Amino acid sequence: MAADNEAPAASSANDSRPSGDNKNAANNNGSENRRNPRHDHRKPGKGRSEKGRGEWGREKGDKRKKNDEFKEFKRRKLNKKGDSADGESSNNPFSKDEIAAEERRPKRKVAVMIGYAGTGYKGMQVNGNEKTIEADLFKAFVAASAISKANADDPKKSSLVRCARTDKGVHAAGNVISLKLIIEDEDIVDKINAELPEQIRIWGIQRTNNAFSCYQTCDSRWYEYLMPSYCLLPPHPESFLGQKLVELAKEHGVEDELASRMEDVKDFWSDVEEKEIKPILARLDPETKAAVLERVHVMDDEEVAARKEAAKETEESAPAEEKPASETPAGEAAEQTTEPEAQQSGLVLESHKPKNRELGPVDFALRDIKAAYVAAKRRYRVSTERLNRLQEALNKYNGTKNFHNYTVQKSFFDPSAKRHIKSFVVNPNPIIINDTEWLSLKVHGQSFMMHQIRKMVGLASLIVRCGTPMERINESYQNQKMAIPKAPGLGLLLERPVFHNYNRKATESLGKEAIDFDKYEEKIQAFKDKQIYTRIFSVEEKDNSFHMFFNQIDQFKTNHFLWLTAGGMKAAEIARDTTGEKVQQDVDKQLGDEDEEDPEGGEAARATPSTSSSSIHVVEPAVKMSAQALNKIAPNSPSRQNPSELETSIAQALYDLESNTSDLKVALRPLQIVSAREIEVGHGKKAIVIFVPVPSLQGFHRVQQRLTRELEKKFSDRHVLILASRRILPRPKRSARSRNTQKQKRPRSRTLTAVHDAILEDLTYPVEIVGKRVRTKEDGSKLLKVILDEKERGGVDYRLDTYSEVYRRLTGRNVNFEFPQSGPADY
Numbered sequence: 001m002a003a004d005n006e007a008p009a010a011s012s013a014n015d016s017r018p019s020g021d022n023k024n025a026a027n028n029n030g031s032e033n034r035r036n037p038r039h040d041h042r043k044p045g046k047g048r049s050e051k052g053r054g055e056w057g058r059e060k061g062d063k064r065k066k067n068d069e070f071k072e073f074k075r076r077k078l079n080k081k082g083d084s085a086d087g088e089s090s091n092n093p094f095s096k097d098e099i100a101a102e103e104r105r106p107k108r109k110v111a112v113m114i115g116y117a118g119t120g121y122k123g124m125q126v127n128g129n130e131k132t133i134e135a136d137l138f139k140a141f142v143a144a145s146a147i148s149k150a151n152a153d154d155p156k157k158s159s160l161v162r163c164a165r166t167d168k169g170v171h172a173a174g175n176v177i178s179l180k181l182i183i184e185d186e187d188i189v190d191k192i193n194a195e196l197p198e199q200i201r202i203w204g205i206q207r208t209n210n211a212f213s214c215y216q217t218c219d220s221r222w223y224e225y226l227m228p229s230y231c232l233l234p235p236h237p238e239s240f241l242g243q244k245l246v247e248l249a250k251e252h253g254v255e256d257e258l259a260s261r262m263e264d265v266k267d268f269w270s271d272v273e274e275k276e277i278k279p280i281l282a283r284l285d286p287e288t289k290a291a292v293l294e295r296v297h298v299m300d301d302e303e304v305a306a307r308k309e310a311a312k313e314t315e316e317s318a319p320a321e322e323k324p325a326s327e328t329p330a331g332e333a334a335e336q337t338t339e340p341e342a343q344q345s346g347l348v349l350e351s352h353k354p355k356n357r358e359l360g361p362v363d364f365a366l367r368d369i370k371a372a373y374v375a376a377k378r379r380y381r382v383s384t385e386r387l388n389r390l391q392e393a394l395n396k397y398n399g400t401k402n403f404h405n406y407t408v409q410k411s412f413f414d415p416s417a418k419r420h421i422k423s424f425v426v427n428p429n430p431i432i433i434n435d436t437e438w439l440s441l442k443v444h445g446q447s448f449m450m451h452q453i454r455k456m457v458g459l460a461s462l463i464v465r466c467g468t469p470m471e472r473i474n475e476s477y478q479n480q481k482m483a484i485p486k487a488p489g490l491g492l493l494l495e496r497p498v499f500h501n502y503n504r505k506a507t508e509s510l511g512k513e514a515i516d517f518d519k520y521e522e523k524i525q526a527f528k529d530k531q532i533y534t535r536i537f538s539v540e541e542k543d544n545s546f547h548m549f550f551n552q553i554d555q556f557k558t559n560h561f562l563w564l565t566a567g568g569m570k571a572a573e574i575a576r577d578t579t580g581e582k583v584q585q586d587v588d589k590q591l592g593d594e595d596e597e598d599p600e601g602g603e604a605a606r607a608t609p610s611t612s613s614s615s616i617h618v619v620e621p622a623v624k625m626s627a628q629a630l631n632k633i634a635p636n637s638p639s640r641q642n643p644s645e646l647e648t649s650i651a652q653a654l655y656d657l658e659s660n661t662s663d664l665k666v667a668l669r670p671l672q673i674v675s676a677r678e679i680e681v682g683h684g685k686k687a688i689v690i691f692v693p694v695p696s697l698q699g700f701h702r703v704q705q706r707l708t709r710e711l712e713k714k715f716s717d718r719h720v721l722i723l724a725s726r727r728i729l730p731r732p733k734r735s736a737r738s739r740n741t742q743k744q745k746r747p748r749s750r751t752l753t754a755v756h757d758a759i760l761e762d763l764t765y766p767v768e769i770v771g772k773r774v775r776t777k778e779d780g781s782k783l784l785k786v787i788l789d790e791k792e793r794g795g796v797d798y799r800l801d802t803y804s805e806v807y808r809r810l811t812g813r814n815v816n817f818e819f820p821q822s823g824p825a826d827y
Contacts, residue, residue, distance in 0.1 A: 092153040099149045107148070107158070107180040111206045111214055111515050112137075115524060117171050117199040117531040124166045124175070126155060133200060134162065137177070140195035146181040146188055155179075159797050163214040163497045164221055170489065171532045173224075173524050174203070174496030174517045178214040181205065199531050203520040209510050213798025217502040217683070220422060220446045222495035225457050226536055227487065228546050229430055229437040230377035232386050232464050234265055238297045239554035241561065245466055248565040258566070261467035264383040276372040284365055291362045296369055298555060374547050378436045386464060387428060387439075393460040394424040394441070396473040405482045406456060407449035412479040415649050416714040419452065421445045433537045442495065447716055454486035461487065462553070466564040475569060483560040483572070485553055488545040490536055493528075501683055629655040634672040634693055647676045650690060653714050657707070664710075667703045671696050674725040678718075681805040686718050689806060691725040701765060719802045723762040723810075726755045756811050760786060763803045764817070767792040771820075784815040793819045 092099070114137070122130040126138075138155050141147040151157040163176040183205055185191065192202050235242035249258045259266070281289055404410045404417035411417075427440040443453060462485075463472060476482050496517045503514035517524065540546060553561060563572035632651040633640045639647050650673060658668040674691045681687045688711075692700055700707070700722050711720040729750040748754055760769065764786070771787035788796070800817040807815045 092149070094149040094152060102149050104148070105182045105184055107182050109159070109178065109208050109210045109212055110181050110183060111208050111212065112177050112179070112181070113203040113206070113515065113517060113520065114175050114177065115173050115201050115203060115527050116175070117535055118166060118169045119171075119199070119535050121168070123168050123170075124162060124164075124172075133166075134160070134177070136196060136200060140192050141181065143195040144188065144191035145185075146183065146192060148182065156793070159793055161213050161215050161798060163218050164494055166494055167489070170492055170494070171535075172494035173528050173532065175494055176214040176218075176497055176499075176515065178208065178212055183207070201523075201527055203517065203523060206513055206515050208506070208512060208515075211797070211801060212502070214497070214499075216685075216798045217499055218497045219500045219502075220444060220498045221448065222442060222444050222498065223448070223453055224493050224495045225441040225443070225453060225487070226438055226491040226493075226533070227441070227457065227461070228378070228540065229382035229439050230380045231439075231461050231546055231550060232382055232390065233268060233377060233380060234262055234465050234467070235550075235554040236269055236297060236373075239551075240557045241466070241554045241564070244562060244565050248562070248567045248571060252566040254566045258467045261389070264385050268380070272373065272376040276376055277369055280365065280368050280372060284361075288361050288365060292365045292369065295362070295366060374544055377547060381437055382430060382439070384428075387426060390439075390460060390464050391426050392470060393463045393473060394426060396470060397421045397424045397443075397456055397460075402477045403449065403452055403456075405476045405484055406452045406459075408451060410449070413649075413652065414714060416716045417449070419445060419447060419449065419716075424456070433533075434541055436537075436540070438537070444498075451486045453492060454489060455484045457491075458485045458487040461550075462561075462564055465550070468564045472563060472568070475563075480569060482563060482569070485549070485561070488549050490539055490545050493532055493536075628659075631655075632658075632672055634674050637674045639675045644676070646678060646688070647673070649715075650676050650688070650711070653711060657710055661710075664703060664706065667699065668707075671699050679806050679809050681719070681802045687802045687806055688715055688718050688720045689810075690720065690722050692722060694724045694726060697722075697724040697762070704765060719799055721763060721802070721806060722765075723759060726750075726758060728752050728755050756813070759807060759810060760815075763807060764788060764796070767796055781814070784813060786815055786817050788817060788819055790819050 114133075116133050118124075118133070120131070121133055124133045126132055126134045134155070138147070138160070141158075142149070142152045147158055158179045158181070160177060160179040163178075164172070166172055166175070181188075189202050189205060196202070235245065237243070237246070245258065246255075249255045281292065284292060398421050400418055400420045402412065402417050403419050404412050404414060407417070422444040424441070424443045427442075430437045430439050432438070441457060443456070459473065459476065462468070463470065476484065499515045503516070506512040507514055559572050561572065563569050565571055629648075629652040630640070630643075632654045633643060633647065643651065654668060654671070654673070657664050659665070672693065674693055676688060676690045678686045678688055704722055708720045708722065712718065727750065729746045731751075732746060749758075768789040769786055770789050773785050773787075775783045775785060777783065797819070803817050804815055807813065
């Protein structure tokens, strides 16, 4: 009865409200009174002033549009100046009227063959507001109308991908970028080159298929390294390393073997001392002479720091727009000194002023002596025997080897440390530039790690100049730390990438031309001579980079490099703690690698060094995996008891990232994997699929882009995909007995359709799927077409073939992933 008494009160309250637009409101006759008394305990209905669900939804706006705007906001992380973190302007440089007035023309996927001299640039890749090769290229594309004004604000809109990233100051005679360009104009190459500085050239533009990615389809790369032949001269007998070579050779009874390897250069240093150094010392008073002899073969930290700073300033102060070094008169640099000895030798060897004192007679005498040493080195001409020995050392690199000692932050057990070298050859015909003899070394390999080529050159040169047995190179592949110094980056240049498999497919089935640099060989050689080689030669002429590098090695008064002597690796042993971390940091610090970035060019993620100090035989990673790394495999997983080698490597990699990467530590700590497998995805390539517990999937998604990037560095040439480990429950039987005995209904998430849809979402994350449709072929087979969000095209278009093949292998169904031609509405 209480409910009956309350109903009229509700009615009278409602009678005073406006009737709204209801045309029958006048005759409503208290429709609000007709309520079921049993429903009075529920919340009261909405009043006329409140919004209905439909009205509220319409005012809220388009959900997809809001999601797109939020994703765009996240992708463009603006800095204080209003520019995005990846160097793209947040605003298009063209006005809306200019964009609207431009004629819309089709863009095609192409491979652009380029060459450049890296002097004055902060590397190849777009990097904030820094001056980079890609930034200048993109501006030239826009200026030449190869990229529309609507896409001028973001290289990702054109799907720009580079084949090989080069670092600051590194040159490339041939490199490739792939992107979508407007190539209707026949003279488009000339138009683009007209907008570029002389040290960047476009060799050609080749049409490719839409799925082409120069990074993924590149089979191998050629690099060239140039160095003066005097790098093969032995250390000075009075230097620390020179003395140790003789001392340990006597101790181990191999003096005759060492002498035979040094036969062709045995009189070099004695002749220099007699003809060049003694006349300088004869002019000095006894006190000055004694001080000079005490310091002449000692590495001066003050001088090293000053020269490094001067070289840094020289490099940073050389903008790309200025005339190249080949146009600079060779005598300009000589004005920096007025001493007769320096002028006669043609050297620029400055006496750097110490911070806390003035230069004295000892400083000037040391400068003259060091200038005489450098001049004598430059007059050296390498013998055939020495070149043959260098080639013998380079041959030791051929094949698949564990190059963990030839990079930074990689342990012996890291699978990505294994690289394949196809050939490494020194040109038997040196060239002479400005009285200095230069050697050309060319290496052909599938892929290279950070500093790998420079350390390979450094080790081979040291083996030859110190008369070290060739077996030492084989020892560098074993499970022991070897301190290998990296040769100067001045002489390194990317010769060209190779696309053998793609070229065969392009000519045989795609109807496209091959990506071939040979047709531009004449132009490339002229460019190398004018823009690259001349810069290398002139910088060495001024800074003496190679002389300083080997002189520092010779005067390094620790046992880091004593593996070059007859004492071998035992003589180079360094005290280490139980984890091996101390020796890793110590060696990196001594070699100048402690502040380097990640070996693959990403953010730092140091790998834990191996803890073994004596064993040099190969041990299966599964046996050596630590208990902490084993915890990265879920306890209820069958792989926990007997993990495969791949699962062991992934667990160890996750633990290393958690332990050594501060910004990933908290996110990775609770995450575990269930299993992992490799899947062939065609073209001889593989993908790694990591299965994780369903409850952990959201945690992986928070760091997935960064995590997959780090893992792909460790597992080179393989895409890494993270999928939830889901189980499909069978469809329940329809019999009455089964319905009676069934304890609970099968969850919708465990059905075959739901699991297959979830795999699609996991594969493409974080890219949104905006459409699907099924096409039935004439033979009755079905093909699923999945349409992805256009905004993320540049980040994943080279992975679409991998997505398709992995989905087919996991589900048995064919699927094509693609992006809309203009927008989702077209579908």
